[in-house]
Amino acid sequence: MQDDDALKKKLDFLRGKVLKAVKPSEAEIKHFTALADQIMERLHAAAPKDVEIMLAGSVARGTQVRGSSDIDIFLLFPKKLKEREMERVGVGIAKSIARKHAGERIEIKYAEHPYVQLIFDDLGINADIVPAYKISNASEKGSAVDRTQLHNEFVNENLSEYQKDDVRVLKTFLKEHNIYGAEAMVEGFSGYLCELLIYHYGTFYELVRDMARLAVPVAIIPKERVSLNKEDSAAYAKRFNSSFVVIDPTDSNRNVAANVSIESLSRLVLISRRLATNPVSKNFFATRYSEMDTGAKLLKLAKSLDTDMYVLSAKAKDVAEDIIWQQTSRLRLRIEKLLSKNHFEPLLSLQGITENGALIAFFINKTGIGATVHEGPSAFMGAAAKRFLRSHASDMIFLRGDRLAAIAKAEFKTPIELLVHFIRDKREPFPSYLSKRDARIYVNKIDEKHAKILYRTYIEKFNF
Numbered sequence: 470m471q472d473d474d475a476l477k478k479k480l481d482f483l484r485g486k487v488l489k490a491v492k493p494s495e496a497e498i499k500h501f502t503a504l505a506d507q508i509m510e511r512l513h514a515a516a517p518k519d520v521e522i523m524l525a526g527s528v529a530r531g532t533q534v535r536g537s538s539d540i541d542i543f544l545l546f547p548k549k550l551k552e553r554e555m556e557r558v559g560v561g562i563a564k565s566i567a568r569k570h571a572g573e574r575i576e577i578k579y580a581e582h583p584y585v586q587l588i589f590d591d592l593g594i595n596a597d598i599v600p601a602y603k604i605s606n607a608s609e610k611g612s613a614v615d616r617t618q619l620h621n622e623f624v625n626e627n628l629s630e631y632q633k634d635d636v637r638v639l640k641t642f643l644k645e646h647n648i649y650g651a652e653a654m655v656e657g658f659s660g661y662l663c664e665l666l667i668y669h670y671g672t673f674y675e676l677v678r679d680m681a682r683l684a685v686p687v688a689i690i691p692k693e694r695v696s697l698n699k700e701d702s703a704a705y706a707k708r709f710n711s712s713f714v715v716i717d718p719t720d721s722n723r724n725v726a727a728n729v730s731i732e733s734l735s736r737l738v739l740i741s742r743r744l745a746t747n748p749v750s751k752n753f754f755a756t757r758y759s760e761m762d763t764g765a766k767l768l769k770l771a772k773s774l775d776t777d778m779y780v781l782s783a784k785a786k787d788v789a790e791d792i793i794w795q796q797t798s799r800l801r802l803r804i805e806k807l808l809s810k811n812h813f814e815p816l817l818s819l820q821g822i823t824e825n826g827a828l829i830a831f832f833i834n835k836t837g838i839g840a841t842v843h844e845g846p847s848a849f850m851g852a853a854a855k856r857f858l859r860s861h862a863s864d865m866i867f868l869r870g871d872r873l874a875a876i877a878k879a880e881f882k883t884p885i886e887l888l889v890h891f892i893r894d895k896r897e898p899f900p901s902y903l904s905k906r907d908a909r910i911y912v913n914k915i916d917e918k919h920a921k922i923l924y925r926t927y928i929e930k931f932n933f
Contacts, residue, residue, distance in 0.1 A: 473678065479748035480674045484638050487753060491641045492634060493535045501528055501594075505540050508587065508596055511566040512544065520562075521545040521603055525617050527660050530624045532636040534644075540596040543617060545603035552611060556582045559600025563587065579789065581612045607720035619719035624664050635673040639663050642673075645755040646740050647929040648733040653791040653798075654822075656730035658737075665691045665715055665725060680741035685712040685734070692718035755932050764920035767830070768913060770927070774816055776832040779884055780915050780923075781892075784826040784907040794820075796900035797827040803898070804829070804891065812838050813884045819930070821922035827903055830915075830923050831884070838879040845873030885912055 493501075509522045516522065526541030527533035544562060546555045560577065563585035567575045576586045584599040601618070602611045610616055628636070640663050643649035648657035658666075669691040670676040686706035688697040697705065705714045709724040713734050717723040744752045771778040781804070785793045797820050805818055808831065815831040822828070843861065846853035848871050858866065861875035868874070881887040891897050892908040899905040915923070 476678060476745055476748060477674050480677060480744070483748050483750065483753060484635070484673055486750070487638050487641055488634050491534050491637055493533060497535065501533075501540065504589075504592075504594065505542065505596070508540065508542060508566070508598075512542065512562060512598070515562045515565050516544060517558075519547050523618055523621070525599075525621055529621055530628075530664065531630070531633045532624070532628075532640070532660065532664060534637050534640050539594060541617075542596060542598050543614075544598065544600045545618065546600060548602050548604075548609065548611070550602075552582070555600055555602065559598075560585055563598035563600075581614060607717075607723075610720075616717070616719055616723075620661050620664075623718055624661075624668075627668055628664060632667050632672070635667045635676075636660075636663050638673050639667060639676065642740070642744075642753060643737070645753070646736060646932070647755075648736050651728040652794075654794040655733070656728055657733045658729060659725070662715060662725045662729070665689075665718070669694055669696075669715075677741045677744055680738055681745040683734075683738050683741075685731075686714070687712070688714040688716070690716050692716070756928075758924075758928050760921050760924070762917075763924035764915050764917050767915060767920055767924055767927070771832055771913065774832055776816055776834055777884070778913050778915070779831045779833060779888060780911045780919070781829045781831075781888065782823075782826060782909050782911070782919065784904040785822070786902045786904075787825075788902050790822060793822050793827055793902060796902050797822060797829065800827070800900050800903065801829045804831070804888070807887060807891065808833065808884060811879070811881050811887055812836075812841060813881075813887065817927075819923045819926045821919075821926050823919065823922060826907075828919055828923055833884050837882050839882065840876050841879050843875045843877055844869075845875060847871045848873060885910065 505524050505528060509524065512522045521544075523529075523543045523545055524541070525543050526539070528540055544559045546559065550558070560583055564575055567573045567587055572589070572591050574588050574590070576588065578584050578586050578597070580599075582600070584597055587596040587598060589595070599614055599617075601614045602609070604610055604615050604618065607616060607619065640649055640660065643658050643663070648655065649663075650657050651659040651662070666676055666689075667673065669689055670679055686699075686702045688702040688705035689695070690697065696702075702714070705716075706712050709727065711724055711727060711729075712731060713726045713729055714724045715726040717725050740752075746752075767778060783800075785796075801818055801820050805815055808815055813833050813836075815833050817832040819830045820828060843864075845857040845861075848854055848868065854873060857873050857875070861877060865876040866873060867876075881890065888910050892905055892910065899908075
């Protein structure tokens, strides 16, 4: 790794190049600001006088990245209103301002409670309009979204313009490596977490330098700009059940990094270490790839691994992508466990979601199983030994030391037998939002539309 002065000089130069490419132009900022002001004016006209209208998110904080500046607006209600009433009134106000004749449309979305997404298809811009309670500190919050107004205040009061630009660079770095965003599909770093990390470390250079040397568990207190020692970090890790803890400066009982998976944190450490070793563009950006002939590329991958590729597709109900992703992930892990139990352990598995369903691919060695060995209890465990001998009465029984074992015909001779059985067996559980009836399995076959989704997942998984 380079010495600190040399690293800083090179990273500062690289930062400048990246920032020039990702910082919104003055024209773009004015355009978004004008649109946000227009929406807020409509809301002011439609809302009761005791409801405060607040611009939030990266646009309000000045940390947005070029081309991805969606608008977040909060309707802040007095605490005297009951939560369900606040939601009902807030959604009603937001719905009432949509100008359908001008091509605007709305969708009702759900987080902790419902909110409205105002969609400008012709502009390619969405505005989330979120009902919340007006609060002055975290102890007053009724729901998690109420804290957003406090986050706005902290970032705008504490980050310099230089640091806000560093946040833009950090977001770009994380997005390049598919670890930007706290949603279940990513399990990465939220925009607010990026802002806190830059505030804590001071600059993008210092963050990269320290992340390259990071050891877990780690607990960070941004409000005090303190990284705790190993013993105290371990205590925080136990308290929050996470090896990476970043305490919200507006709420000491919240870990802002709660959604960051250990894999995403590990990836940040690896890419930071690489960038700190050689601070050049190719180590900042992810490797580019072509989406042409992705089906052929996946089959070529299977051939190079000497595996077969099994693709399971299933239709999904019309619910949030995060929910479908989580259910697909649980299904993938469940099938992986079954495959491994039956001696068909996948070398690699991939998942993706389509417009109306889910995809899972397993790359499994080209093997057939005739018989398997079942491990049993110790011969000295009387009752358990009797049960094992009874259940394997027609199999070949032998001893491995004191433990009984049985050689039995394999229940499934090939992975496809197991997979077909799984989707046909009514006793096998299936996620509630995925349709088992419509599930299909393909062997060494995939259409190009689905291949693009899975190939992207493959690239993101192996792209360091």
